[in-house]
Amino acid sequence: MKKLKEAKELHEPVLLNEVLEALRVKEIARSKKACYIDATVGLGGHTREIVKAGARVLGIEADLYSLEIARERLKEACPTLESDDHFQGSFILTHGNFIEIEKIAKDNGFESVEGILFDLGISSFQLEGKNAGFSFQDPLAPLDMRIDPVSNKVKASDLLKVLNETQLIELFTVVLNTAKSRLVAKAIVRERAKKDIQTVGDFLYTIRGIFRPKRGQNVATLPFLALRIAVNSELENLKITLPAAFNLLNLGGKLVVICFHSGEDRIVKHFFITKEKEGVARLLTKKPIVPSYEEIQRNPRARSAKMRILEKI
Ligand SMILES: C[S@@+](CC[C@H](N)C(=O)[O-])C[C@H]1O[C@@H](n2cnc3c(N)ncnc32)[C@H](O)[C@@H]1O
Structure with missing residues (x-):
């Protein structure tokens, strides 16, 4: 209930x-x-x-x-x-x-x-109510983002681990412009050389400073959206x-x-x-x-x- x-x-x-x-x-x-x-x-x-x-x-x-x-x-x-x-x-x-x-x-x-x-x-x-890492509100949540974990075995954190820089740029250009996508991809490559990006908080830390706050939209909205679209082949x-x-x-x-x-x-x-x-x-x-x-x-x-x-x- x-x-x-x-x-x-x-x-x-x-x-x-x-x-x-x-x-x-x-x-x-x-x-x-x-x-x-x-x-x-x-x-x-x-x-x-x-x-x-x-x-x-x-x-x-x-x-x-x-x-x-x-x-x-x-x-x-x-x-x-x-x-x-x-x-x-x-x-x-x-x-x-x-x-x-x-x-x-x-x-x-x-x-x-x-x-x-x-x-x-x-x-x-789904965005607010479940521990699937869809939202940037909970930094400790795993960076998962699978809509259907039963049939999809690849989490967002896996993509950030295995994709090369060019593939990462491609992933983010679905919703970001090329310049921002490059910055995000570079930041991921730099960060993962030190430590796996596994949680929402890890990803937020990785992209810190890249986006300027806009009224009514969190700076993490678009990079999170791009990741979700990729994870679920939307x-x-x-x-x-x-x-x-x-x-x-x-x-x-x-x-x-x-x-x-x-x-x-x-x-x-x-x-x-x-x-x-x-x-x-x-x-x-x-x-x-x-x-x-x-x-x-x-x-x-x-x-x-x-x-x-x-x-x-
Ligand atoms: C915006 S919600 C739909 C809300 C619904 N119309 C309602 O009023 O309750 C979109 C739903 O589509 C599901 N979904 C997304 N991609 C899907 C796919 N490829 N196959 C089946 N369901 C999918 C999501 O899990 C989510 O529950």
Whole structure:
């Protein structure tokens, strides 16, 4: 129960109403016995509302701990709905990586769906609530950053140990400019010659002095983000998964993606434009949808969210 309470306090689904509208959940959930996939189920915030509207949802989540909480939250909100009783508002939750979306969908009878949601990255619950080294708030935490330690054996501290300077520069240029990436890479090479960089505090010490404080952003935000993206192969996974997800959509089905940084958003935008040019999809968001001022005030994590919608035609 404690976990559940913490999760409720720590995580509010981003752009919830906009997602429900994009997926046309209220209009079609009951009338068409609609199936959806939530490829990043997290704590079940979006899934819960889709299920409550009467749809059937397949949820995929790489983090077992979050999945367990999502299950509890969904059961609490929709106590009778986890069942094989298809088509009256139900859910199936699976532990896995969304790069396997086609297989997971087929194994669970979700090969043609009305919509697929990707709410990328990690939840505030993962960032704040777990000892995985995602956050720079706890210097003693191991520098791990794996979303799924069951299938991923390489921690952030391992990458800092084995990558050469050029590879480190490449890793950081995903979110930093080249000059800063070089400085960070050099600092890592210098520091690891003296001592392994194993904890959050070790990494913070290594990059000290490289970044100037900016209002509203900790100096460690971007280097931490770059490391997390690399550890979890986030950009590669997204590139592989978008075409697979598109294949699972019915005609008229929607692909809805919420990104939190420009690396992801570039991949999504490029994929959506390519599909429109091929004449197989319509881009429903020429400009991304962003959270309202009120949402950002309530939930600061939402501030960098950008949502794009593609319709299969
Ligand atoms: C922003 S959170 C989603 C929050 C969710 N929409 C909610 O409202 O509770 C993103 C989730 O995606 C999961 N995730 C990230 N990469 C994944 C992947 N490749 N496969 C499956 N899940 C992934 C993370 O563990 C995290 O729980």
